[in-house]
Amino acid sequence: MTKIPSGWSRRNFLRGALATGTLVLPGSSVLIGCATSGGGQEQTEGKVSDDNPLAVPVDQPIEIYIFKGGFGDDYATQIHEPMYKKRYPKAEIKHKAEVDIAGALQSRFVAGNPPDFVNDSGDGVIPLGQLVDDKQLYDLTDLLDAPSWDDPNVKVRDTMIPAAIEEGTFGQTPYVLNMAMTIYGLWYNKTLFDKNSWAPPTTWAEMTELCKEIKAAGIAPWTYPGVHARYMTWPLLTMAAKLAGEQVLIDIDNLKENAWKHEALKESAAALAGLKTSGYILEGTEGMDHIQAQGAWSAGKAAFVPCGSWLESEQSDATPKEGFEFAYLPEPALSEDGALPKETLRAAPGEPYIVPAAAKNPRGGLEYMRIMLSKEGAQGFTKELSSLTVVKGAADGLELSPGLVSAQEALGKADDNVINWRYQTWYATMWNPGINAHMGDLLAGRTKVDEFLDACEGEAKKVRDDDSITKYER
Template sequence: MGSTSDGNTGSPGVGRRDLMKRSAALGLISVPTMSLLSACASGGGDGDSDGGGDTKGEKSKDNPFGAKKGSKLDVVVFKGGYGDDYAKAWEADFGKKLGITSTHTGTQEITGKLQPRFNGGNPPDIVDDSGAQQIKVDVLYKNGQLLDLAEVLDSPSVDDPSKKVRDTLIPGTLDPGMQEGKVVALNYIYTVWGLWYSGKLFKEKGWEEPKTWEDFLAVCKDAKSEGIGGLAHQGKYPYYINVAIMDLIAKKGGLDAMKAIDNLDPKAFVGSEAAQAGVEAIYEVVEKGYLMPGTNGLTHTESQTRWNQYKAAFITCGSWLENEQLKQTPSDFDMKFLPMPLLPGSKLPFEAIRAGSGEPFIIPSKAHNLPGAKEFMRRMLSKEWSTLFAKEANSLTILKDGVDPSVKLRPGTQSTVEASKAAGDNTFRFLYTEWYSEMGTAIEAASNELMAKRIQPKEWLKRCQAAVDKQAKDPASKKNHRD
């Protein structure tokens, strides 16, 4: 998530980084706006609630929620690929400007630490709910434990009070946080997903960046002949290999193939030519022995570190990879992002990428300091705090032109900027992982079996379709739909 970092746990945050430059191109990136969901249903908290009386201050033009000086804010942040130094910088600025002190918790054990608090009715005020131990957003929403964020999104932008906060964001980036028409999670980080490789290794070996699956397999074959794995993946977290499988499906069958899965189509997998082609392509990598040896049994950081040691040509991941691997990446590694190569007859072009927002921040409906939490989130979407995030996490946010353009990007991040610019409107994003966590877990389990050769593509398709069909029987599923 996450991840993510979607589905991603990671190494602790590192020290202060060089501030990254936000390319002017990013202001032009267009993520196709996904369909507004059907009419709102019950649950999700009361957007007008302001918590306990001891947290209510005077509302003003600069303090629209009445965050109270002297109150306290309870902040919990997933300490994964992006670390948590950025949140500490936010909290320090919040205290300086508003006189609100923060209790900070940085952890990878989101469920372990927070589930008892949610169950006990005393959750934190704001949470970065991400990682492998994320509390699933759809589950929290169905239990009425999340605040509808409309009030924050409709409040005045810190940078330009004539604009609503929502109007300052990259189009489409709010969609992954929607449940039944309400934005209940703010996916804060602008993320791209795909393949990654070392520019240095490719130059040394004379390999060209593959644009077709045939060329991809040729690089993997050559790598194997030289004792290098072709493809590494984070075997203990099959979320990552699904980046490759699902990207192949979307690019082969176009947006209709992607929407069929999100809309729980009875032929989303079984009967889908695109799904069959996508999974068979990945299985060919397995059958031909092109996987990095041992990768199926490794965690994300173990696989990624071996890739950094030139033990594999490619790895699947989201754009948090560079920051997560800073300590393990050789200085001349020259990290590069690669859109998923094309299968024959693909409907989307090579430049098409999975892109959008990740790292969901939530405000619990029973947060003690709701005014403070709302104001904290509003300031997250200011250029000042977006830049603070970039300084600490080496990544971009969903705020358009949100980072000082005067500084140099790291090579991996620069390549994602270039890929995003090349993709233009040709971006896509699955939503089933946010809408239907149980279904997503079932698909990941099937992929785990596939990569270990315990099942073949035909059985993978059957298991994935069974997960879709089971989800479709839930009446609440009808409230989520993509046109």
């Protein structure tokens, strides 16, 4: 089970800041304390102009860290960084791709010497809520209120879907840019389903009947990343919300007492646990990471895999070129008459990018984000990664991949019935290893449904009772 990197406690961050004599006011260029060779950095700004509304120091280097996971880093080196270099030819771009962002940058954050721009993603993610609590992130308000790259009469915030700004806001302050518009659900090979005349299920009753057929055909109905069981919390919560309404998710986010013991969550957990007891999960799944589980699915060993809409990009090199077509399916409804329509799905801005508060060139970091949010930057992101973005209309006219078309069509059918939750962003340890570890135990048959829900409620109680943790509500 993936663990939160050691050392990311509030005390450790503050201890590191005090030791170096640096405390930074997020969203400003003011450095409290003096810059030293052991940590703090002098922050510089350029002159405001029509071409430079964010006062980027035009001849200062910018240091960029990109998570090299399913998205790779070509989108940065081939699209966004060249755009920055064209606008600021005197600025040196220091690019670094890392698999373990926390491992690479933990000591630098503590020392007050972080890079200027970070793609904070992957299993080595730095907990965003902790970074916010420790005042380690730069306020993005200036970016959102700046003129957009394409039209000086339109603010950056008005080019984005509102949910993107909401997702990156803690309290009243925006700290995180989530660039990818991710659609979550189940994925299947349409070619395989068409060949066997299997209809994608819309209810759990249909799912269980189809699983019987799939198993009889010699294929495991389901697989999932057993090492990262959080992938299965997505259908758990989505199906519960479809059954009882979005308030179930709001109560979880707001740490309401006994929120995890709601009857809808019990039914959802029982349905997923039943996949194990019915023999519908691919043998060995419990020990697989996401690459292994998705690889087994791509190889036709399993019919369904839960994932976000980055799957097609992540599996591009591992999926057969013939006889395979990515297709998306919202999680089936537990009941024909649930509180939300069957078309309801989870979609959320994801793939977070941040500008550290103690960055030497934070204005350059903001400008890099402004470039990403341009039409050219967003379309390049979609073309390169087969991922929708949070920029309004950026995908219009683009030729999208089959899986992305499938997911986008489902998003259209869902209309306003799009759900999401925030606890995993707000409360990192509650999410991982907390709830995720308990999900793994449930699906492996090590715990029963009631024990699972009690354990999840226990994780929420730890956060609820800890006065050192900042609480958020929606």
